[in-house]
Amino acid sequence: MKRSRATSPPSISAAAKPPLTPPATPILKQKLQKTGIPKWFPLKLTQTELTLPLTFPTGQTFRWKQTGAIQYSGSIGPHLVSLRQRPGDDTVSYCVHCSSSPKAAELALLDFLNAEISLAELWSDFSEKDPRFAELAKHLRGARVLRQDPLECLIQFLCSSNNNIARITKMVDFVSSLGLHLGDIDGFEFHQFPSLDRLSKVSEDELRKAGFGYRAKYITGTVSALQSKPGGGNEWLLSLRKMDLQDTIAALCTLPGVGPKVAACIALFSLDQHSAIPVDTHVWQIATRYLLPDLAGAKLTHKLCSRVAEAFVSKYGEYAGWAQTLLFIAELPAQKALLQSFSQSHENSHKDL
Template sequence: MQSLKNSPSPLKRPRLTPQPPPTPPNPQTLTTNKPSKWTPLNLTQSELSLPLTFPTGQTFRWKQTGPLQYTGPVGPHLISLKHLQNGDVCYHIHTSPSEPAAKSALLDFLNMGISLGELWEGFSASDCRFAELAKYLAGARVLRQDPVECLLQFLCSSNNNIARITKMVDFLASLGSHLGKVEGFEFHEFPSLERLSLVSEVELRNAGFGYRAKYITGTVDVLQSKHGGGAEWLLSLRKLDLQEAIDALCTLPGVGPKVAACIALFSLDQHHAIPVDTHVWKIATRYLLPELAGARLTPKLCSRVAEAFVSKYGKYAGWAQTLLFIAELPSQKAILPSDFCAMEENKSAKTKER
């Protein structure tokens, strides 16, 4: 997972190259519901916590559109999710070619074939610290995103902060079909590789992408050259072993092992992928591999960290690592009890002394 550094001051709005307006969806193919029509998703907060899932670095396309409410596109569907007072989750379809298809796509996107409660029960049995964190951070799910969309988002995230990543992803998304506007936010279906292939490196640089512009255009070109299509090639990686999928992703411009692990975990069903960045390295040296504290992170040690997580948590280690990563974010540390944080600091100090 990428290192997410919030900028202390607002960034200047990037100068955008004028683009032809995206083709709006055909109104005859859309269903539009009244804002009051919310439908229960039959999910408790322990299975899906929206604040612990959407603004924590997995995706940069969902926006907070109300108290405990988030809105985003899932393919051609524009959907809002919110928590009721009892914590249960409900959904509202703003626009969609088909309501049944929208719900099916949403459940797939939320990885609802996997029981978070059962996973966390197993993690808690093997790790008392995880069990303690789970009391306060229940419901942090791993999403199952479209691989093309996920790949291009994480190309934007390289050595970047949340504000700039979001601006870049919004720019790319604006090239797709317009889905609607909710609480001042404009939403679009993510553009196809064919549409993205029409965008030049210069246009992306003018839009503030910097050196990432060449990685995006280069990756789109490589995907376009794949036999059967780049989207189909990416989907085929779901059937490979993790290392094979990582190696395949690393053939794309700008994709290294860390970015590849993010894409594998968040879109390719590689549930034991471990994106090792400085945050995950600190977690590993504090709790799993204290003997490596003070060492410099190398590719070899990245592999060792990933192996340690899998050894500890099993074939869904990526889901456990996601919670441990979220627990380190300042926004989430604030909701942990002060005595728990103090105990953590004492343990960390003792580890450093040893």
């Protein structure tokens, strides 16, 4: 998904917004335990269960980079890994570039990919409930919902507020660069996401100078709020995985800069809240076109956001967030063009009969 889940802001001149600059504080380097020549191993997920271009560049995370034709690389905790698919090959392979334990890296990767959830079973269930979903699923297989570290996900979506993908990515890269350097792949630097303690040492002024604008106070305010939580902010965030969705959303919305839409993104992409529906104008259009046609032309309000979320859950059940993810992806320009080409090929084949 795009998953900034917001329209692009008005264009701003370079003079008004200075380009992002390297962090003022030194970047720490750790002694890397590299694996030497990259060795690729099959992952326990076929292309039906994971299609990389339908998962990584769709706005769930802004920390993974495309480092090959169908290859994406990123860090999961202290592990630097790559995933790739080759044309005509139904398997997904992974490579561990840096880790203290390759086995631990594999387990962390599978957890990050929500590998225990069967996409085939979900897609079958959704397809029975919705003929349109069944048609889309034929061509858009393998779009998974990720299970990210909650702090990492939270900071990313604070950067996404009223922003565009290019600028979100630059902001997230800046924050990421404050963490331990893990290695370089295809010209990209990769870092372990900075700890809450490291983030607390970054001032609002430093972030503003780096081009974060008003989001700077949200990040520093949220970091401060998390540090004040009993037991620590990381434990507090992880505890939200065990709560009901509405309580999770309400808890997240107590943090500076987190509204219902951002909270739903964090809940869906990091907190095991599989029925969370991040509602923006794009999802609103999908809902009024296919689920709530009687509301077409109405103005999206907070009350209607709740109604949209309820409509998705009523239609698709406890994993409604996964269904909405694919429907959202189907509306992205690249996927719409792909679906149109499939449709034209289908029409042409019928004409030839």
